[in-house]
Amino acid sequence: MEYLYTPENSQADQDRDRVKELFEDRSGTDFYAHQMATLGVYAEIYVLPPNQHENVLTAPILEELLILDKIITGVTETVDGELYTYDDLCARRTGDCVVSGILNLINGTDVDTFLSEPIPYPIAIGVNGEPISLPSLLGGETLSEDGNYVIGADVLRIRYHLMEGDDIRRIGLMWERAFLDKMSTVETNFSQFYYSVSESLNYELDEAIGVDDMFLIMAGWLESKQAATTERVSKAFGVIGVSITITSLTDALAFSIGAANVFPSVRIFAFIRMMFFGGNLELHNRRVADNRHCITCQIVPSDDELTTEERSSLYICCCRGKKSDGDEETVFERIPKKYLPKMVLYTPVKICILIIFAAYLGVAIWGCTLLQEGLLLNNLVPPSSYLYTYLHIQAEYFTEGAVVYNVIDGPVEYWTTDVQQQINKLLVDFNEDEFFKDDFRLSWLDAFSSSMNGTLPSDKASFLDALQTSFSQTTQCLRET
Structure with missing residues (x-):
């Protein structure tokens, strides 16, 4: 999709290549989806109840989801005579495969026990202790009266991330095809699911003539x-x-x-x-x-x-x-x-x-006069395609789009107040733009300031010392600097 719809030699193309040069690929060791310079390599499923707008957070559906998870992680592909499993190809963080979804809250926990406890919203804590943003993983949420807990949802979104390196990416794309073949044969009893992979939209152009x-x-x-x-x-x-x-x-x-x-x-x-x-x-x-x-x-x-x-x-x-x-x-x-x-x-x-x-x-x-900016992806595939309903669900429930980078390339005196104010103004301007969410912002400088109780060192030596000794021990922030 990136190749087909990104202008060649455009500024976006050049910026993406520069970001790849500045930040080495760590998808096999310290993967964070929002830090990727590309759309990534992945397989994804949407899980829904049998009837639309019913609650998907029920014991039978979640039990079936755990079975579906085992089927997906059991998909293999043979490339050049060598067998590759999902475990060989998955993106990793702290040694574990990274899967975005509610599985990070359930993993290792009895489903009934999980459902008996209120689920915090919008941020929940996964079994590994890391925060999980639920709005991007649930569709049609029903919240408690105070808005602090989720008690129901229409759709669950689970994404299985794969590594990004050039050689391993080729194998990952072949594993995607094996995933599609396998999912086309799976049947469920208590839920319905729809699936996609990162290359699903690289469709064949049909010949058309007047x-x-x-x-x-x-x-x-x-x-x-x-x-x-x-x-x-x-x-x-x-x-x-x-x-x-x-x-x-x-x-x-x-x-x-x-x-x-x-x-x-x-x-x-x-x-x-x-x-x-x-x-x-x-x-x-x-x-x-x-x-x-x-x-x-x-x-x-x-x-x-x-x-x-x-x-x-x-x-x-x-x-x-x-x-x-x-x-x-x-x-x-x-x-x-x-x-x-x-x-x-x-x-x-x-x-x-x-x-x-x-x-x-x-x-x-x-x-x-009715033309609008944007692209309805479900118009790119026929109704008979496995991707058709998946894209309809995506358009209805998951419209948050992609994360946009702001990369400052070159030496900058971050310890000075003027530079910090300029960076903050830049981010504020982005949040106020109509095409960006006004409640979402990730910045290593914000996180660094929070770790220092809102007061950053104003001289170069102290700033760099604090950055190297305490803050950079967090791998997520280290990846962004």
Whole structure:
């Protein structure tokens, strides 16, 4: 997804590469999701009750979640002859695999015992003693009257993080495919679940071509049916070239511009649009000339040959065929050619065409006024995809987006009051922006100040000494400096 929708050589691209240079990959030892310079490598599931908007925090569902967890962590993949387990590939912190979700509160605890105690909100403490932010892991929360505890939720979100190194990332992406294969076979009794991996949206671009062009191409193809096999494609495009240019001048300009676009997704689609269809037309021409089947591409025997072989009637119906002699026309070819030219000469028909086009133009202009910034990811996949409902749930319950870095590159005198105030103003400006949450902010300087009871040393030596001797012992903060 990052590759397809990030402009090449953009500022974002360059900044991400610089962050990778400044902060080495520690996903195998001290992983924190908010510190990653990329979207990460992961597998994720949403767990819901059987009926929408019921409480998912029940003993049967959580017991089933623990079973589902064992299934996921048991997924393996063989790469280059070597077997890799989830334990081999998972991102780690303090020696343990990092899994974001309510499992960090349950792990090792009886489910009934866990549910008998109130769950603090918005911050709960995991079994390893680390704080867990629940708003990003629960959807449709129901809170106690004082708002300090969660008593119910519509959705549980669990993410299994994998390591990020270049070599291990390739293996992790292959493990993702094994995860998808496994999850497609899992069935549950007390809950329903939907799943995804980090590469799920790297979909294949479908070929699309204008309907008007399709009619013209097929008309040109029929007009050239008496030509030799090697000449038919060139004659067909010779017949329709001017017509396609007239009807699709804007298409030609758009796709030509798209071929030079900095977005890989746009450029790939433009190249497919301009070159792929013509090549397929030539392959189709060769198939017809060799009298091959339209599905199996095997040479089609004649009726006499199939009868001699004593084939069944169904076999003969599906597998027989012959090359067209080029003279016959179907009813769909005859009627438009015969009646359409005459119809468009009548004034009422002309008026109807103009009215329909004006209505189309009006609706198109009105639609442009409704355009909004953003992208509904569920529109990128068909309803039959495993990802479709997952993306709908994500859009309804989990819209917090990604963490944005503020990296100060270069020597800065952090011990001076002026610099500290400038950094604070920068972060305040971000929180006040409409695209950022006003109640979320992570800063090593804030944490350092808190560890010093709000008073930072004002001279360089004392500042660096305090930073190195006490504060940097916390691996999360050390990773951010």
